[in-house]
Amino acid sequence: MDNAGFSEKPSKAAAQSMEDIPEALRDASESASVSQLKPRGWLVGTFVGLGAIALTVGTWLTVGEQLFPSIATAPNRETQTTSPIASPPASPTPTSTPTIPANSLLGHLAYPEAPAKDLQAITANGQIKLRKAAAQKFIAMTAAARSQGVILVPISGFRSVSEQQHLFFDVKAQRNQVATERAAVSAPPGYSEHHTGYAIDIGDGRAPATNLSQTFEKTAAYKWLAANAARYSFEMSFPKNNPQGVSYEPWHWRFVGDRHSLETFYKARQLSK
Numbered sequence: 001m002d003n004a005g006f007s008e009k010p011s012k013a014a015a016q017s018m019e020d021i022p023e024a025l026r027d028a029s030e031s032a033s034v035s036q037l038k039p040r041g042w043l044v045g046t047f048v049g050l051g052a053i054a055l056t057v058g059t060w061l062t063v064g065e066q067l068f069p070s071i072a073t074a075p076n077r078e079t080q081t082t083s084p085i086a087s088p089p090a091s092p093t094p095t096s097t098p099t100i101p102a103n104s105l106l107g108h109l110a111y112p113e114a115p116a117k118d119l120q121a122i123t124a125n126g127q128i129k130l131r132k133a134a135a136q137k138f139i140a141m142t143a144a145a146r147s148q149g150v151i152l153v154p155i156s157g158f159r160s161v162s163e164q165q166h167l168f169f170d171v172k173a174q175r176n177q178v179a180t181e182r183a184a185v186s187a188p189p190g191y192s193e194h195h196t197g198y199a200i201d202i203g204d205g206r207a208p209a210t211n212l213s214q215t216f217e218k219t220a221a222y223k224w225l226a227a228n229a230a231r232y233s234f235e236m237s238f239p240k241n242n243p244q245g246v247s248y249e250p251w252h253w254r255f256v257g258d259r260h261s262l263e264t265f266y267k268a269r270q271l272s273k
Helices: 009-020 023-067 069-073 132-146 161-174 179-183 214-218 220-232 259-271
Strands: 119-121 129-131 152-156 199-204 234-238 249-255
Touching (some): 119 132, 129 132, 132 152, 132 220, 132 234, 161 179, 214 220, 220 234, 220 249, 249 259
Antiparallel strands (some): 119 129, 152 199, 199 249, 234 249
16 A cells, blocks of 8 residues: 555654653652542552442342241241230049048047056946046036936946957857947947047936937937046947948047046047048
8 A cells, every 4th residue: 555645754753752851850740640540540440349339239138038038037926926825724632532540540639548447437336437536527528417317327438459359240240240330330340439438428317218329419418428427538429420421429528637638539539631
C-alpha cells in the first residue's frame, strides 16, 4: 500500500517532544495518571466484595429454610399461650381391709389366768371368786344395792382356762354351733375376761329368768348397776355395738378400780388396734 500521502514527521515530533521533557517531570505525570486510576479500582473492588457477601448470605438463608423449615416456622415460645394441662381424675381411695390383731381370736382378747393366791370368795359356799380388790368392792356394792331393795346375784366370777374350754368347745358341740356362732356368746379358752379374776356375771335375785339374757337390761338390778356401778369401779364389758363385735351382754361387768385391772383391760384393747 502506498503511504506516500501520510507524513511521518508528526510521530517523530511527538517522540522527540517526550524526549525533550525532563525525566522528573515525566515521572510525576505518570504517577498522577496512576493515582487517578487507583481510587476507581478500590471502589469497584468494594462494590464487588459487598455483592459477594450479600450473595453468600442470601444463599445460606435459602438453604437454611429448605433444610430446617421447622426453625423458620417455629412459634415464639415466649409469646405463645399454653393451655393448662388437665390433671388426671383422682383415683378412688381403696378401702382398707381390717387387720386381725395378734392377741385377738374371734373378737376376744387374750388374758392371763389370775393366780389362785390372789383370789377371794364372794359367796358363802366359796365357789365364786374374784381378785381381792374386786371382791371387796363387789361385796360393798351388793350391800348398797340391797339397802335399796335391789338384789345383785353373782352368777360367775373367776374362771380357769380348763373351765372355759368346757364352756366353749363342749357346749358348742352340744348345741351344734360353729366356732364363730359360739364365740358371739362365749370366749375361747385363754381369751375370756373371767380368767383375770376381775370380771363377773350378775343377775337379779328377783328375776332369775333373765339371768345371762339380754332381757336382764329390763330388771331393777341392771338399772341400779347402770346408775351406780361406776361408784364401785365396775363397768360393762360388752355394751351395744362394742368395738370387739361381741354380742351385747348387759350382765357382764368388770372391775377397773386399780392400776393392774385398768392395764389388764385397756392395754389389751390398745394392742388389738
